[in-house]
Structures are given as C-alpha cells and as structure tokens.
Amino acid sequence: MLNGLAVYSPNIVATEVLTGEDCLRVKFYKLKYDGVSTDYCVRQEAIIKLTSLTTGLNVPDAEEEAERLLKSWPDLPTGSDRRHLAAVFGAAGDYGSALVQWARLPKAERVSDRFISDEMVAFLNRLLEDQNEVSQIAVPLAARLGLERLHPSDDHTADSILNSAPDELTSAIQSLWKQPDAYSAEYRRRIASLHSAQDLLSLYSFLNSTDGQEGVINGEWRGALRQRSDDLLGRQYVAWWETRNLRMAANIRASFGNHPGARVIMIVGASHKPYLERYISLMHDVVVTDVTSYLDKQSKFH
Template sequence: MIRRIGSMFILGLCSAAALAATPGYQPSFHPDQLKGPPAGRPNEVLVLGSPHLSALPDTFAPAQLEPLLERLQAWKPDAIAVEAISGMQCDYMRRFPTRYVDSIDSYCPDLAPAQAATGLDVPAANAEAERLLATWPTEPTAAQRRHLAAVFLAAGERNSALVQWLRLPTAQRRAADGLNDELVAYLDKRLQRRDESLLVAATLAARLGLERVWAVDDHTADSATPKELKKASGEAIMKAWDNPYTKARTEADVALHANLGKPDGLLAIYRTYNAPEAAMQAFHADFGAALVEPSPQAFGRNYVGYWETRNLRMVANIRDVLGQTPGTRMLAIVGASHKPYYEAYLQLMHDVQLVDAGDVLR
C-alpha cells in the first residue's frame, strides 16, 4: 500500500511537471496575421521607450534632446501619446478613493484653480475641448490658444495645455481668456520640469503644429496594499529584483549616464533602450523574476498581474485614439519597460503597423 501511494505521488508530480512544461491549448485564431491591408493608409505606431528624464543625473540638460527631437520630427507623427493619466480617469478614481488614494496623490493634479477660472468640471471641460478642436481654425488667435489652454487644464489635460502654451509667442503667454495669474504661473513652472511628456512630447507636438497630446496611461489596476502586508510585499519584490540581470542593467545605465555630456550621449540612451535585446533584459530583471517569486501570498504574481493589466489598458487607449482617425501615424512615448508590452499587444491589432524605433533613431 505504501509503495502504491508512493508511486501515485510520484506520478502526480510528473503529471504536474508535464502540465507546467506544455504550452496547453493553442488558439487557431491569430489576429496579428490578419492585417489586411486596410482600405487607405494604415495606422502606424512608433513606440519610443524612454528613460524617465526626472531620474537622469544632474548632467542632463534639455538641449541634449535635440538629436532625438530632430529624428522624431523627421518621422512626422500626426499624433503623440504620453505616459500620463487622462483627466477623465483621474475624475473616475476620485470617486473611488478607498482603492485609489495613493494613485490620486501621485498622478492626479488639483484641478480646482482651473475649474474655478473656467467654470467647467472635468467632463464639461473635456467636452468643450473636443467641441473647440472640431472647428479649430487653421490660424487660431492668441486668445483662442489661451482659452483652449485653460480648458485643457480644467479637463485634467495639462500636457495638452502645454502644447498650446508652447505654440504661443512668449509675449502672448499671459493671463487672459480664462487663464488667470495662478494658471499662468502653473504653466510656466511646468515648462521647467524634467519630464519626457513635456520636453519630448509637448515640445515635438508644438514643432509639428499639433494641437494636443494624448494621455494614455492607466492606473485603474492600482490598489492600496493593506498596511500589514506592505513591508512583506516590498521586501519580496525587492528580493526578486536582486538578480544578475538587474545588476547588468544598472551597470549599463551608469556607463550611458557617464557619456551624457557628449553630443549624442542622450541619443545613445534612447538607442540602447529601444534595441531589440532590451526587451528580454527587462523581462528577466523585473517581471520574469517577479513571476517566480515564491512568497505564500504570491506578491510577485500580484505585481505581474497589475503590470499586464496596466499595459493592456494603455494599449487599449492607444487603439481607441487610432480608431477615431484611421490612417494615423502615432508616436507613443513610454517608460522603456513598457515598450515590449506595448509592441506585443499592439501587434495583435488588425489595423496597426509597428515601426522600428531603431530605424528612426539611426
């Protein structure tokens, strides 16, 4: 009997191992292989994996972005997506503070000054921005741009407000047409931030003659970790990240940062972050390590679930923008660890053609 139970136990282990090793059911439908061609110009998306400029060393200066901006401008996107939460999503999260209190504090600015100046809440301001853009003149006046900037601020679309601010001559960046002194000071202060949504996306949009950028980040998968689990959860994830791949990425960043002062120093960072091999390096250092993190509470798997959900919803936001105007050429600027997930999920879409960032950055 003991021998029989032992045999059954071993057989069970073998079966479990075989189940884990086999790929399981494979669907026969592959949307990535059914891309048309569509009627008319295809949707093109260039995913630009970016460092967060706020995390670069003090040797970083905005002028170092010029070689990158020149290449992106030459590609001529007609829409730009950024890693920022839309005003509408912040409005939703504010209605569910028990879950999103930390996210609101981190990602959602106080809109009270802009709403007081315009008399518009978030939904009304978003509707007004859409109404204005639907009949936007080819050569808007400075007053129209100031007014649209104020509406964008009330809508929670601060990066789009900055596009309007940058498109104004410096002498016209003043309080009027819905912008008061407080809002002007806010916009001027944001122009000094080390933020890729401003220094790359909004700057490029203004140069290209675009009227806005698209906020496509998503934090609705966020949730507050119970206080009694925060310490254990943080320690488990940090332990998973303590691996040779993370060390190699850190060492590579140190070398790249040391060359920031060179003419193409920052461009070299973007080339490295967008190289094909960067995807698996990020996976092994971060999400792959978290997936096999062994805590009984499955902290690592919780984290991977959040990460995949966030990226799926971000890509859904991008697809929504593309669906509004078929034939769009979009530049999607996002933190470099998101890039492989963006590309993998976008590749599944029938009406999306990916563009190799390496070709554009050459």
Template sequence: MLSMALSGLAAANGYRPDFDPSALKGPASGTQNEVLVLGSPHLSQLPPAFDAGKLQLLNERLAGWRPQAIAIEALSGTQCDFLRRYPDRYKDTIDTYCGNTAPAQAATGLDVPAATVQVEQLLAAWPASPAPSQRRRLAALFLAAGEPASAVVQWLRLPEAERVAGDGLDAALVERLHKLERKRDESYQIAVRLAARLGHERVYAVDDHTADSVTPDEKAYGDAIMKAWNNPANEQRKRADDKLRAQLGTADGVLALYRAYNAPGEGRVVFDSDFGAALNEPSPQRFGRRYVGYWETRNLRMASNIRAVLEAQPGMRMLVVVGAAHKGYLEGYLHQMHDVRIADTAPLLRPAD
C-alpha cells in the same frame, strides 16, 4: 470535472490557439496605421545636472518621422475624475498621478467633465489659424479638464508676447504653465515640445492605473518584490545603465542611451530582470504573480487607449513616448491588432554621422 481535466491536459501539452490576429493585417489598400513606441528613461530620475537641451538631436530625429499624433505616459483627466470617486482604493494613485484641477476650475467655472466636453467641442470646430485668445482659452480648458500636457502644447504654440493671462488663464494658471514647460519629464521635454513644433493641438494621455489596488500587507508585498529584483540580470542591467548615464553630457550620449533602451532584445532584458523574476517569486501570498498581473493589465489597457486614438482617424502615424519598461509590452500587444503596424526606432536612433 472531465472537461476541467481535459483542459488541464491540453495546457500541459502546450496547446496554442490557432487564431493569430497579427497574421491578419489590413486593410488591403490605403494608408495603414503606424505606431512608433519610444522607450525613454524617466527624466526626473536622471542626475540633477542633466541638461534637457541635450535632447535636441533626439527631438530632431523624431520630428523627421512626422507623427500625426503623440501619446504620453500620463493619466487622462477623465480617468483621474473616475479614480477620485473611489478614494478608498485609489488614494495613493490620485496623490501620485492626478494633478489638482481646482485652480483651473475656479478660473473657468468648469469641472473636469464639463471642461472635457468644451475641449472636444472647440477642437471639432477649430480654425486653421486660431487667434491667441482662442489658444489661451483652450489652454485654460485643458487645465480644467486635467490635461496639463495638452495645455502646454497650446501655450507653446502662442507667440511669446501672447503668453499672458486672459481668456480663462489667471496669473496662477500662467505660473503653472511656465513651470510645466520646464518640467523634467519626457512627456514635456520630448512629446509636448514635438507636438507644438509639428503643429498639433494636443497630446494624448494613454496611461492607465485602474488596476491599482490597496495591498493589505504592503510591507510584505514590497519586500517580496525587492527580493525578486535582487538577481544577476538586474545587476547586469544596472551596470549597463550606469555606463550609459555617464555619457549624458552630450547629445550623442543621450542618443546612445535611447538607442540602448530601444534596442532589439531589450524587452527580454526587462522581463528577465524584473517581471520574469517576480513571476517566480515564492511567497505564499503570490505577491510576485499579483505584481505581474497588475503590470500586464496596465499595459493592455494602455494599448487599448492607444488603439482608440488610432480608431478615430484611420491611417494615422502615431508616436508613443513611455517609460522604457513599457516598450516591449506595448509593441507586443499592439502588434496583435489587425490595423496596427509597429515602426522600428533603430533608423531614427542611429549614431550621428
């Protein structure tokens, strides 16, 4: 009891740990890991008239940064395979975030784990100039492994005349690839196209929804969070967003939106309007605190997934394309790591000359 009392007293007195990983950066020599986190609107939520071609200027700027790996806000095939083993808890998550791999399994004869193994084996021995048949085979395997964005990277790296069925891709899978390459989603219109342009073989799905759970009183939970979101900071944020979205008819307007979403101080705006308000939500069930706990856990696991990609090839320059609300949290968490430097998006998003 005494130790608990002393612990509580220390917390009340503002105790702070004296060990700060972010202050101990390394290595002393050699190329350092660098991560650029691009906060993006979800393109699917933009007005129907939005033309993805207006992303060209943004994509040019990102290409000039020359990332060596690109990560996206998507669930990996292996995580979806895990979630499917627990449908009582994750049914809604599966329905929302996990694509159907059955058509690709039928075409290749491989389930997600088997296809994942074959993908890794192929990439480990991947030639400098693969034949079109090899790219088609790898695209089919990525689809079977539950990695559709990486499948589209392979598809776009094929000459147009070679974007045909064969080598594991049947007509249904070819049609799916055609649809995915046009999908109104930042993972496809920014990350995938950039990966193909830069000669990458894949993108990395780093989202995580293992913290999702079934809420016994879903309506009360939703009502409490919506009430917390009804605050002046959120209203101000919406007004600013409306002005930015009114300029999306030009490439400069798109760049201005991304500049605002990635500006210094935007992380605090997100907190004040959303998670900070939820943290102080007064329901006896503490719905808001549970929501914040889910959000923090999700972002911590996303940060660890990003760190795992960097671990495989130290000295990497990595672009992470995520919904704008994630940016501040991912930068904050990744900055704590000894071998990660956060790159500033401001020079890339400056107004056009």
C-alpha cells in the same frame, strides 16, 4: 531626437499620463486606488484648480467643450483662441494639451486674460521647463508638427491589484531587484558608468534595444514569476503589470480609433515598450514601427 521624431511625422502623440477623468475616478474610489491620486495626479489636480473658476467648467464639461472647440478650430487661431483652449484643456485636467497650446503661442502672447490667471501663466511657464518627457519631448514635438493636443494614455486602475495584495508584496519584489542576476551585466555596467548626458542617452538607447528589453523582462518580470511564497506574490505583481499595459494599449488604440491611417507615437517608459508593442501588434489595422530608424543620428539627440 526631436528632428528624427519629426521625420516620422506623427499626427497623434500619446503620453504616459492619466486623464483628468481618470484622476477623478481614482480620487473617488479612494480605497481601491489608494495612493494613485497622490502619486500620479498632482499636475492634473493643480491645473483643474487654476482653471475651473476662470472657465466655469468641471472636468466632464471641459472635455466636451475642448472637443467642440477643436471641431470648429480656425485655420489661423488668435492668441486669445489658444489661451482659451489652453484653459479649457486645463479644466479637463489635460495639462499636456494645455502646454501644447501655450508652447504654440509667441512668448509675448503668453499672458493672462479672462481665462488665464497670473497663477496659471506661472504654472504653465514652469511646466514648460520641467525635466520630463511630456515637457521636453511630447509638447515641443506636437508644437513643431502643428498638432493641437496630446493624448494622455496611461492607466493606473490596475493598481487595485497591488492594493488588494498582501502587505508583504512590496518588500518581496524589492528583494528580487537586489538579486545579483536581476538585471544583465551590461545593464549594471552602464548604470555604474554614468558620467555624462551622452552616457545617459546611451543607456536609454540600450534599454530600448532588443538586448536591453530582454534584460529587463528576464530580470524583473520572469524573476517575479519564479518568486516563491505562500501567496505567490511575484505572480500577483506580474498580473498587475500585464493588466496595466493591456489597459494602456487599449487607451492608445482608442486615441486613433476615429482616425484610420493615423501615424501615432507613444512616449512611454522603456519597461512598457515590449508589452505595448506585443499587445498592439495583435490588433487589426495597426502596424508597429521601430521609431529608432527615424532618429537623426547626426543630431546627437539635441
């Protein structure tokens, strides 16, 4: 998979991750964004805690410092340069970009110094091994292509819609998922026949296909629109989802706003794909490309 994505040669890699700035916001407005910090900011808060003292920077100052360092970044950065930038990214809550710097260091250079504590070394090494799309796809892809950072582009401010909805929304939507026609027969067959890593990769491929995407839209979102209740809970659920994807699309667009002509890849959950593609395709100066045409079929996704 990485071989194929590298052939596409993106110069911006965006991820479904909240920024440190976003995490500050959802933590400050506790009632409005109840649960968001706990569910989506664990890594951000951990890395901020590990680096704020060693760098002496708070989140907004660290964001500014990271931009300043990148503007004057040397052609041949030293190990100390990369450890410093990793710590600054960490203080900004951008753990993905900190990981990119860490991954680009030779293993012998992944050591503590005045900016990187022993605890930070252990934290970054552990994150590199995490089984998620940031650690296993975004970071190694960026490092392979010689990129210096990732672009966190998720958004959970739309969760204020969920938090303002009646308490019955969760149970109402979960009941929809259990309906026999909630998802296509092909989707259910593939879920039931997962026995190997190749089966899982085949399922991922199907979910990202036109048929797979249509099945998810029909099963979850159109099903939610058909849901009947006094408060029209399904329609509130769809409003949350559309708002979240609109804001994610805006974040993706902003990631290359100062880089006309950039080649961008967004690594995101498959259920976001049809919405983001539709929204972004409406924007001027943007062409949406099917990345599957670049994947190396002979690599067997290794």
